Amino acid sequence: MTYPLGxxxxxxxxxxxxxxxxxxxxxxxxxxxxxxxxxxxxxxxxTLRDLTSSPGLTWHERAFRPDDLGGAWLVFLHVSDSGERExxxxxxxxxxxxxxxxxxxxxxxxxxxTRAPVTQxxxxxxxxxxxxxxxxxxxxRGRQLLADADVIVADxxxxxxxxxxxxxxxxxxxxxxxxxxxxxxxxRINETLVEQAKLGLRVVRLKGGDPYVFGRGGEEVEFCxxxxxxTQVVPGVTSAISVPAAAGIPVTHRDMTHGFTVIxxxxxxxxxxxxxxxxLILMMGVRGLxxxxxxxxAAGYPADTPVAVVERGWTPTQRTTVAQLDTIACVARERExxxxxxIVVGRVAAxxxxxxxxxxxxxxxxxx
Ligand SMILES: C[S@@+](CC[C@H](N)C(=O)[O-])C[C@H]1O[C@@H](n2cnc3c(N)ncnc32)[C@H](O)[C@@H]1O
Numbered sequence: 103m104t105y106p107l108g109x110x111x112x113x114x115x116x117x118x119x120x121x122x123x124x125x126x127x128x129x130x131x132x133x134x135x136x137x138x139x140x141x142x143x144x145x146x147x148x149t150l151r152d153l154t155s156s157p158g159l160t161w162h163e164r165a166f167r168p169d170d171l172g173g174a175w176l177v178f179l180h181v182s183d184s185g186e187r188e189x190x191x192x193x194x195x196x197x198x199x200x201x202x203x204x205x206x207x208x209x210x211x212x213x214x215x216t217r218a219p220v221t222q223x224x225x226x227x228x229x230x231x232x233x234x235x236x237x238x239x240x241x242x243r244g245r246q247l248l249a250d251a252d253v254i255v256a257d258x259x260x261x262x263x264x265x266x267x268x269x270x271x272x273x274x275x276x277x278x279x280x281x282x283x284x285x286x287x288x289x290r291i292n293e294t295l296v297e298q299a300k301l302g303l304r305v306v307r308l309k310g311g312d313p314y315v316f317g318r319g320g321e322e323v324e325f326c327x328x329x330x331x332x333t334q335v336v337p338g339v340t341s342a343i344s345v346p347a348a349a350g351i352p353v354t355h356r357d358m359t360h361g362f363t364v365i366x367x368x369x370x371x372x373x374x375x376x377x378x379x380x381x382l383i384l385m386m387g388v389r390g391l392x393x394x395x396x397x398x399x400a401a402g403y404p405a406d407t408p409v410a411v412v413e414r415g416w417t418p419t420q421r422t423t424v425a426q427l428d429t430i431a432c433v434a435r436e437r438e439x440x441x442x443x444x445i446v447v448g449r450v451a452a453x454x455x456x457x458x459x460x461x462x463x464x465x466x467x468x469x470x
Contacts, residue, residue, distance in 0.1 A: 112136035115173045117199075119143065119166050119190050120180030122302025123252045124204050124224055126150040128178050133158050140174065142166050145301055147252065148273055168193040179203040182225030182302045222247055222334070227295050227305045227326050229313040231338015232260030234348075236416040237268070239339045244308075247336060248272070252303035255294055259310025259341075259442060272306070288318060292325040299331040312340040316366055316385055340364075342383050345415030345444040349422040349454050353381050358449040367394050367445070376402030381448035388413075388441045392431035398447065403427055410451035413443040424454045 114137055118129050121143030132139050133156055142162045146154070154161045162170065166186065171177060177194050179201060181187055187203060194201035204224075222228050228247045233239030240248075240261050248254065248265075251272040256262055258278030265274055275294060277286035286294070298305045313319030313335055326333045342364040343353055353362045359381045365374065367387030371394055374382065387394055388411070399405055405428035413421045425433040427447065446454075 109176075110135075111176070113138065114175045115140065117142065117170055117174040117177040118180065119170075119177065119186075120302055121146040121150055122180060122182075122224055123147050123149055123304075124302065125178075125180035126153065128180060128204075129153055129159065132178075140170065142170050147301055147303060166190050166193075168197075171197050171199050174199050177201045180302060182223075183300075222250060222304045222306075223332070224252075224302045224304055225299050226332045226334070227299050227307055227322075228334045228336060229307045229309060229319050229322060230336045231312040231317075231340075232257075232262075232308050232310055233339040234311060234341040234344050234416040235259065235261060235414070237261040237264045239344065239416060240268075241336060241338065244336045244338065247304075247306050248308070250304060251306040253298045254306045254308055255291065255298070256308045257310050260308055260338075262308075265308075269306075288321065292322055295322060295326055296329045296331050299326070300329075309338070310341065311344075312338040315340045315342055315364065341415060341442070341444055342385060345412045346383065346410070346446045346450075348415045348420060349410060349412040351410055351412070351446050351450050351454050353383060353446070353450065355450050355453070362448075367391075371397040372401050374398070374401055376404075379449075381446060381450050384445040384447065386441070387445045388434070388439055388443050391434055391439075391445070394445075395427050395431050399427060403447065407447060408449060408451035410446045410454040411439055411443050412446070412454075413439055413441075415444060422454050424451060 111132060112135060116132055116137045116139050118125050118139055118141045126147055126149040129139055129141060129150060130153065139159045140162060141159060144164055153159060171193055177199055179187055179190050191201050230244040230247055245268060248269040251269055253275060254265060254269050254272045255275045255277055256265060277291050295305055295307055307322060309317045309319060311317060319335065323333045346353055354360060359379050362381040362383055364383045367384045367390050405426060407427040409425055409427050409430040411423045411434055423434055423437055423439055
């Protein structure tokens with residue numbers, strides 16, 4: 103139970119512990135009331151950093167020490183680390199200083215809770231699948247989390263163009279990897295997620311497609327958990343299925359195929375046995391297309407197996423190239439096919455031109 107109080111804080115010394123956005127909101131409102139604010143935090147969120155030159159605010163760039171409570175009347179606690187919260191609360195209790203903690207009080211381990219919460223706690227990371235690029239294919243839950251996020255750590259693929267609109271209040275850290283040019287290593291991405299969460303921020307890790315389909319989402323979740331940061335995962339529409347669909351290719355079809363395999367072309371294609379009535383979906387396969395086609399033929403795939411390469415699915419520049427397995431590399435070279443593309447191998451690939459799901463300009467080519 104809590105008891106509501108209306109306090110006149112003008113000219114009163116108030117201590118704020120924490121450097122995240124909640125601490126920023128609190129500090130801003132205290133300054134507006136005329137309080138004299140001492141802010142204690144080793145790091146500050148950008149929104150707080152902007153306030154440091156305000157009259158009435160003194161920032162102590164370090165962790166909390168009990169003597170910070172010396173002249174304080176009231177302390178506001180905005181840190182997510184439970185040990186630190188307890189230390190500040192106990193010190194305040196001993197000195198009879200009123201301590202108000204935000205609602206990030208120690209709570210059940212979210213990581214162990216398999217029911218995904220709809221909202222996000224400060225100091226946690228949400229992996230959000232952004233779909234293949236069209237904002238209409240971002241889930242409702244993903245949108246909610248983006249709208250509430252403090253920081254978004256974003257990939258190159260997915261609905262990145264609309265991020266400023268989808269996430270008006272968040273700082274965006276672009277960690278997009280381009281072929282041959284890795285601005286952020288995976289280790290650095292993992293560390294960034296944990297660092298930002300430990301500042302008490304709501305961190306959204308926005309990934310193209312689905313976070314768990316060749317998205318390294320599993321590693322990122324493990325890293326966060328190993329560092330005491332709770333996570334939640336919001337699935338996304340994977341390009342493996344949706345990009346072929348955008349080009350009119352159903353990955354299964356009652357009359358011609360009864361299952362599908364999704365594989366990266368970096369993997370050992372020679373170990374993929376040929377099965378009639380089965381669709382093979384290759385991700386990240388443009389660069390090695392010629393080699394991959396040869397490997398598949400060596401594994402038993404007939405030379406006349408239909409292949410479709412769908413570039414930039416669900417974007418206005420989507421383009422589909424269809425040929426046989428023994429000619430696809432040559433046709434793709436002529437048409438200067440580039441990544442990102444999903445490659446479909448199997449009878450369904452021949453359906454590519456019959457229907458299209460994507461709005462916007464479509465171009466496709468069929469050999470012969
Ligand atoms: C690192 S994987 C990420 C896959 C992602 N997690 C998913 O579920 O869609 C990147 C590959 O996904 C495929 N890809 C993703 N978005 C695409 C799009 N809009 N059009 C075509 N291919 C796409 C390409 O094969 C690309 O090389």
